[in-house]
Amino acid sequence: MPTRDSSPQSRFFALVPCAGTGSRAGTHGPKQYERIAGQPMVWHTLAAFGAVKRIARTLVVVAPGDGFFERNHTSALVVACGGATRAASVQNGLYELTRVGATQDDWVLVHDAARCLITPALIDSLIDACADDEVGGLLAHPLPDTLKREEGGRAVETVQREDKWLAQTPQMFRIGMLMEAIERAAGVVTDEASAIEAMGHRPLLVPGGSQNFKVTWPDDFALAEAVLKGRTR
Template sequence: MPDKKQKSQTLFSHEKRTNMAYIIVAAGKGQRAGTVVPKQYCLIAGKMLLTHTVKALRQANPDALFVVVINEDDHDLATKALAGAKNIITVTGGATRQESVYAGLTALKAEAPEFVFVHDAARPFVSSVLIVNIESDLQKGADAVIPALAITDTLKRATNGMITDTIDRAGLYAVQTPQAFNYSKLLSAHETAPHNDFTDDAAVFEYAGGTIHICAGDEGNFKVTHPADFAKAEAQMMLACSDIRVGHGFDVHAFETGDHVTLCGVDVPFTKKLKGHSDADVGLHALTDAILSAIAAGDIGTHFPPSDEKWRGVESHVFLAHAAQLVAKKQGIVSHITVLLICEQPKIGPHVQAMRQAIAGILSISIDRVSVQATTTEKLGFTGRKEGIAAEATATIRLPFGVPYE
């Protein structure tokens, strides 16, 4: 394949060099999925499909370099999906999968890893066990290893809805990714392959005369392709995180002279502001404590002590994002949150939607998992006297069993 100038963008730091690299193919439009945005950027269990896939691969090899091949129109979506990740670059793909993988291989020339794994962005359930099995075959001397499942169903060929013959299934396999190769040999195979739009890299390697080993695939490593696959994927992720934890948080802040209050990440015009060491966002403070409570990780003062001047005036989304990162480190999911704001003034109703959107953005979850409500105390107590605002919050967190809480 002739050289093509590719547009690439380094999103995150490249910290370590290893003998293995990963190419994640995410340049397609996913039309069969019937989604508004490409399927790799659709939310499953509150996070983008691509985010889940990168996380799964990282668990097996956290220090490897990743190249994510994306569509030229999807840079903003990719940036969001890969936020916080390390050792990742993006490169613009081509019109076919073959061209996109070649773009990823070209981006790795300076690194020249010994082995490269090529994986579909739409396979978020790849296991560390599968990766280790593939690596084992590579270390034994194989130039190419692909996971595959033997076909067990009866196969028929049909024309115009009518069966024409039965196909012998002996020796037939359904191929999965990641497919792993000697890097230099796969690059050479792509450089010499015709533009036949090979559907996987094993086919390109075969065309170049390479020998490919098969290792046992994984039934759970399915590809999200059709609309029904999204429900299947979400159910599988939720089943994996079946340790359900509910946390509670509460906070109050008094009014002082000002021109707005910050509530749930939104500046609400008002004749006063809330007094506090940070921005005094009572809603986000209560929610941060609720999440920390759910994972038994102390409270907001444990992580951001008010005695420390470096937190003075800090926007409270920093605290909430930190709590979400702790959940992610435990391989958990923020399943649902509720914030109840208690005050006579200002009026919360006109700002509820903006608050929900702000919280969803901080936590990287879908807005339908975020509830913001408001009530009064019927003019009773300090909130009834308009001396300040109180907030209660609950957070439902799903964690895998066996993850330590300390």
């Protein structure tokens, strides 16, 4: 497989899918706009990317009719091109990045809006690890717990955890490669790395951390707030 080294012209863009409804979170509206530590969740996410000097531009994909950013100004580019699935939102966002000047060989870091505990240091570590890689990679965390397979509410098998990692975001790939991967996957993937894997590539696993979790369940809000407040002390 030919190596595609990062050239001085290659830039780094961030793409934040922000079109989900957060149905599992138990909130009255989209969970990414719920307040955590005094600010909407997505604000913490965007602040982390805004602090990384190498990010040329951040694009936020929202659902059509979403008026949050009309009421709340951000320096990020906000486009109402959210799709029915996360993959569709990412695909639409990639096309928008090319429309505003990103090239096929530029890098994109796709990050969940609800992973509001991401830090500039983690973003930089992903860029450092992947900028000269032929494929790209993702932040991930080694599985710390015993993993069970379930049938009918009962554990029927213990799955070996030694080689298992929890996929996180950002996930960083060349824009052209990722566009092709998602198109081939026809929207059936749950993250960018799985689309890249389906093309026969092997994304690099870059250690993230236990705090870089996705706010998904009602209890996660209090935990995220405690972490954010602890960082400001």
